[in-house]
Amino acid sequence: MTETIQRSARVRASELIGRGWLNTGGKQVTLEDLRGKIVILDFWTFCCINCLHVLDELRPLEERFHDVLVTVGVHSPKFEHEADPDALAAAVERYEIEHPVLDDPELVTWQNYSARAWPTLVVIDPEGYIAASLSGEGHVAGLTSLVEELAAEHEAKGTLHRGDGPYVAPEPVSRTLRFPSKAVPVNRTLGADDDAPGRFLVADTGHHRIVELADDLETVTRSWGTGEKGYGDGGPESAQFNEPQGLALLPEKLAAEVGYDIVVADTVNHRLRGINVATGDVTTLAGNGVQRLLDAERTRSDVVVGSLGTDPLNVSLSSPWDVLWSESIGRVIVAMAGTHQIFSFDPLTGELAVYAGTGLEGLVDGAAGESWFAQTSGLTEDAAGDMWIADSETSSLRVLRVSQSPEAPAVETVVGEGLFDFGFRDGDPAQARLQHPLGVTALPDGSVLVADTYNGAIRRYQAEHLAADGSTVPAQVSTVARGLKEPSDVLLDADGTTLLVVETNAHQLVRIAVPEEYLSVDEGAAQTQRPATAVAPGQVQLSVGFSAPTGQKLDDRWGDPTQLQVSSTPAELLMEGSGTSVGLQRTLQLNPEISAGVLHITARAAACDGAPGEEIPMHAACHLYQQDWGIPVTLEEGGDSELHLDLRGVK
Numbered sequence: 001m002t003e004t005i006q007r008s009a010r011v012r013a014s015e016l017i018g019r020g021w022l023n024t025g026g027k028q029v030t031l032e033d034l035r036g037k038i039v040i041l042d043f044w045t046f047c048c049i050n051c052l053h054v055l056d057e058l059r060p061l062e063e064r065f066h067d068v069l070v071t072v073g074v075h076s077p078k079f080e081h082e083a084d085p086d087a088l089a090a091a092v093e094r095y096e097i098e099h100p101v102l103d104d105p106e107l108v109t110w111q112n113y114s115a116r117a118w119p120t121l122v123v124i125d126p127e128g129y130i131a132a133s134l135s136g137e138g139h140v141a142g143l144t145s146l147v148e149e150l151a152a153e154h155e156a157k158g159t160l161h162r163g164d165g166p167y168v169a170p171e172p173v174s175r176t177l178r179f180p181s182k183a184v185p186v187n188r189t190l191g192a193d194d195d196a197p198g199r200f201l202v203a204d205t206g207h208h209r210i211v212e213l214a215d216d217l218e219t220v221t222r223s224w225g226t227g228e229k230g231y232g233d234g235g236p237e238s239a240q241f242n243e244p245q246g247l248a249l250l251p252e253k254l255a256a257e258v259g260y261d262i263v264v265a266d267t268v269n270h271r272l273r274g275i276n277v278a279t280g281d282v283t284t285l286a287g288n289g290v291q292r293l294l295d296a297e298r299t300r301s302d303v304v305v306g307s308l309g310t311d312p313l314n315v316s317l318s319s320p321w322d323v324l325w326s327e328s329i330g331r332v333i334v335a336m337a338g339t340h341q342i343f344s345f346d347p348l349t350g351e352l353a354v355y356a357g358t359g360l361e362g363l364v365d366g367a368a369g370e371s372w373f374a375q376t377s378g379l380t381e382d383a384a385g386d387m388w389i390a391d392s393e394t395s396s397l398r399v400l401r402v403s404q405s406p407e408a409p410a411v412e413t414v415v416g417e418g419l420f421d422f423g424f425r426d427g428d429p430a431q432a433r434l435q436h437p438l439g440v441t442a443l444p445d446g447s448v449l450v451a452d453t454y455n456g457a458i459r460r461y462q463a464e465h466l467a468a469d470g471s472t473v474p475a476q477v478s479t480v481a482r483g484l485k486e487p488s489d490v491l492l493d494a495d496g497t498t499l500l501v502v503e504t505n506a507h508q509l510v511r512i513a514v515p516e517e518y519l520s521v522d523e524g525a526a527q528t529q530r531p532a533t534a535v536a537p538g539q540v541q542l543s544v545g546f547s548a549p550t551g552q553k554l555d556d557r558w559g560d561p562t563q564l565q566v567s568s569t570p571a572e573l574l575m576e577g578s579g580t581s582v583g584l585q586r587t588l589q590l591n592p593e594i595s596a597g598v599l600h601i602t603a604r605a606a607a608c609d610g611a612p613g614e615e616i617p618m619h620a621a622c623h624l625y626q627q628d629w630g631i632p633v634t635l636e637e638g639g640d641s642e643l644h645l646d647l648r649g650v651k
Contacts, residue, residue, distance in 0.1 A: 036161030
């Protein structure tokens, strides 16, 4: 069934204000310049996996309606690093964005359009009025219908102008690597001509291929993929990937059994791929290419880990970002960034399973089936068998204590505070801060290195340990190197004395000597700075609007199909109203002793194809609608006593 987007009341769109424009040939763009076009404002930030999903969802829409539709990406940053104009320009190139982008570092346009979450989409009609506003992803079908409707309406009125928009393509740049993301050392024989030592497998993400680099880190000795984004199995020169990220090299004996040596996280294709180095063939191991959402039935708090079956090609995945062969459990571990979870994959049986994470975005420790992650992006396994995770959106280093209980590992945070807390601070891990880390590797001495991506640094976590004199050395975080351009992975070189860093925005791999003395950095902690909502201390009524789209009805076969989860930072802000319960309304009691904080709200609703009042057919398609908000608030007398949000964000 097709989603129908309700039209907004006619409200004049606000001017587009920011620091500058990208993809316009250096020209400024105003709403007056866009008059006569249907405009989609895409409020995004380049750290956000949901925003990256929307970029890909919009591409077919932009192609189909190229003469009447203009998409404008409004980049409103979450992290401090994302406000750097050079970092934004690199992201626009990396994600091959082919529409104008407004740089909105002070969130001026974000405020003018009352955006509250990334991503938010606002549709403006050819006369400059807001037609609709939506939060989250998955709206393309409804947007298609709305664009068709607006095009027909305004063509009849004579207010639709067909033709090219303001997009100007940048000049292409030739590079050996383009935004490489992950690397693994070749530590065993791969094919007949494998005498050369010191080789590395690299995800050449911007070229949509996998390459093998020689020890000089410049010579490509072989590659897999055409270099054009797409999806297709086949030989090394015909297979296609779409922004591949993580790589795992299987043990030699296992590889001989299953028929492939390398597992690839093919991120934008939402698949795991396999490469047989001897033949060069690329095959699909798991994923049907359809982006995974949590099952519609799982709208309550009893989401558990477990098997997804042994038919992996019929299972949906969501932006797998890294993969790791785990010796401790004998599986491939997958950082499933799109659903904020950890998956496992058995190459012998094909079984896929959720290994940890409820799918809710945030930082919650505890049992694997109760833990929350936020865009899991990097994996490593230490000598004890524990798995370390770079949890990027919470700027944290997490660990799955597999060694204590492989079947029921517990999740523990060693560095990091929450979704909106970051910084650059060494010392006590409880006070240390990272900024959107993407890579992690365990060292032989038991310490862990982190590619602290948005700080441009390599950091080191060392747990409490005994010194040579028998004294206890407390746990600490230190800085190994800094001044790098978005490092997204780090590993120990074969000689054991140098580090190999994947320096993504410098389009290279570099070696760094391990210093005898680590730096000590304290540039402070920070929180995401967004406009705060003034609310009254005491009782506040929270409500989330949701209506099942046309052709669907709420799925009430298992009770109330809606759910709210509410928490706060600091926790003391909420005196009453925290926790999880069914329904989309909640009475909150805010602590008058707390002057400011952040309300973390997740709303979910399940609907299935069918008409209201009729029984849902047995094989009806069901849909889970979910949105996460982190809303900064200040407590002020005379502030709002009601807070209304839209799950299906129609104004």
